[in-house]
Amino acid sequence: MFLLSLHLADDALILGHRNSEWTGHGPNLEQDIAISNIALDQIGQARNFYQYAAELYNANKDAYTKTFSSPAFHQVIGPIDEDDLAYLRDAKEFRNHLMVELKKGDWAVTITRQFFMSLYQQLLYSDLQYSADKRLAAISEKSLKEVHYHVRWSGEWVIRLGDGTEESHRRMETAIDQLWPYVGELFIPADFQLEAAASGQLKNPEYYREPWLEKTAAAFDQAGLAMPALNWYQKGGKLGIHTEHLGYLLAEMQYLQRSHPGAQW
């Protein structure tokens, strides 16, 4: 459960951080506020999953301590907390999907990625809210209510841009081409997901491939966008093998805590 909770937290945090890069730079005020609100929801969800991961870690420290090699992380005295997990791990210790760490790109890339991830989270949390693990169930139940808004908002944008001008349509096609190689990873189980699936805590993510493709195709159809085939894909994020983009993101996000440990404001 520790790695699973960490993975869910990492997905939410990294995507939330990427979205927060739009704060103050959105295409207009309303959408700037919308994407910032979504970032806030995701960082809140990440905190809930990190808090749970930290409790599991502290309860069984001997078993998990080798999971991380970051020297900064091991300098923490006493029990670890959510901030230690977010700020003191190195890139190879993050378990997020590769899709969330990619650069925010233009508005088309941002909303297409949000749509892909929100659809996935909607399917996942809809099941996870009934998990035998009561804590994951509670966090999922809470998160799901927010994710419904994210799906609707991003889906409307996919349709608006796909069915918009020649330029917006072209940008959507480029965004889909760029992101599509990262879709397959969502449905390939990592060991920690297989373990959780074996003990009945969640479904094997392979299970979500068909419903995800169906929902995506429905929106693409309304948007007049072509649905690519799902074949070759990039993977490795859940094992800690990341693109170069994650390092830059962490450098910015973690800089303050690494330079001034424990700083607060």
Next chain:
Amino acid sequence: MSIESTIWNLLEEVKDPEVPVLSVVDLGVIRDVKQTENGLEVTITPTYSGCPAMDVIAMQIRMVLAGHGYAPVTIKTVLSPAWTTEWMTEAGKQKLLAYGIAPPNPKQQVCTPGYFQQEEAVQCPHCRSFHTRRISEFGSTACKALYQCEDCKEPFDYFKCH
């Protein structure tokens, strides 16, 4: 009066820092108050996962109760069942309206409306017209959406049904 009822009354003094007309009791985030061997235990639930007001609310609860001589106070956070606007009190809804924020409609029958599907009518808190339109599903805080009245033309916040 039992100590629990006294505490519930005192909690009326703790306001939502982002919507200062609402008390935390009006908002429905106080789930339980009880006296334990180790002092008082107040159980709260967040409105939205990332709502920054929750930390301030927890601190305010401690301060108000300490101000009345109640210490120590433990604040327990629970996520399930997830907060819903159905828990907002009727008095709270009236206070929102008087403050110029449209209160949440009763929980919608259509759970997840499709793309571009119109939600049920939201009433303008200024002229009470139902002829309004949504400008953005996301407003100045996580709990609000931005609307405009087509009759009086005033923009307003809608405390969205959740």
